[in-house]
Amino acid sequence: MNEYQIDTSGLFALPDPDALETAVSPLVRHAQGMINAVQAASSEWSALADAYVAPEAPVVLALFKPVTQTSDNIRSGMVTVFSALMRYAETVRELRRKRQLLLDDIADFHRRMEIHLGQTPSWDPHSSQESFGSQHTGQAPLMEHSDLLRRVSVLVSEHEEAQRLCEFAVRGVHRWESTVPPYYPGGTATDPALDHARAELRRMESGGGDPLAMLALWKTLTPGQLLDYGMAESDYLRSGFRSPPPVAQVKAWWAGLTTDQQAALVVAAPGVIGNLNGIPYAARAKANKANVDAVYKDPRTTAEHKAVL
Structure with missing residues (x-):
């Protein structure tokens, strides 16, 4: 043997x-x-x-x-x-x-x-x-x-x-200097697809657009794009949707995401994910903890708001 x-x-x-x-x-x-x-x-x-x-x-x-x-x-x-x-x-x-x-x-x-x-x-x-x-x-x-x-x-x-x-x-991520171009997947620090998605999402935000349409657009983004968008739009993503989609549709949408997309959304859009019925409670718990931590540590959060948290 x-x-x-x-x-x-x-x-x-x-x-x-x-x-x-x-x-x-x-x-x-x-x-x-x-x-x-x-x-x-x-x-x-x-x-x-x-x-x-x-x-x-x-x-x-x-x-x-x-x-x-x-x-x-x-x-x-x-x-x-x-x-x-x-x-x-x-x-x-x-x-x-x-x-x-x-x-x-x-x-x-x-x-x-x-x-x-x-x-x-x-x-x-x-x-x-x-x-x-x-x-x-x-x-x-x-x-x-x-x-x-x-x-x-x-x-x-x-x-x-x-x-x-x-x-x-x-x-490839190093100390930023004006003489050294930043490394970014794809070879550039800008992402036209993400810029387009961000513009569309902002239009939906300002016009009170359909949350399902926003979720569908998120599904087209890579984990890195989701995080980039989430960090740039962190204020908006600290709150849940005013009119959340039906639970069954949210459940189907979440199940259709890749595992790394799900992980990205938990940290990129914690307020939305944490308050969205239809998403597993384990993911919502992680999102809510990340959301509270981020709000508490934000220098713009008032003492009164911290006391509430």
């Missing part, structure tokens, strides 16, 4: 995808906190435009532009990190599914070999399906063993590549 052993230790280097998604949430909250602080300061700073009249006024007022740019860069960088981790988590989730199938096949192979070795002291490379076990695929034992080794190697390689791509994206 020793010559037919299969080293599966490399298969257990796969992390827990749920833990990856949970670990990134504090990063998002810290980034959102910095963005909120900049937005709060920007609101106060912009008031100087009407009150400050002096020859140097344009220069003074322009001093805040780099701070605003830094806020935008923080959001873009956080989106890059979040997107990379969500892609990695989704890949790992699929690899874990394949791993279980592979481990089952390996266990079945060893079981059939033990039965066969108990009957026959030596191997016939042309063993038939009947002599090797009723569940045998029809391959000779040596061929099946070789195929299982190949599958183990492929799965380990797929994980190493997914990990490499994730690390490459995360390391």
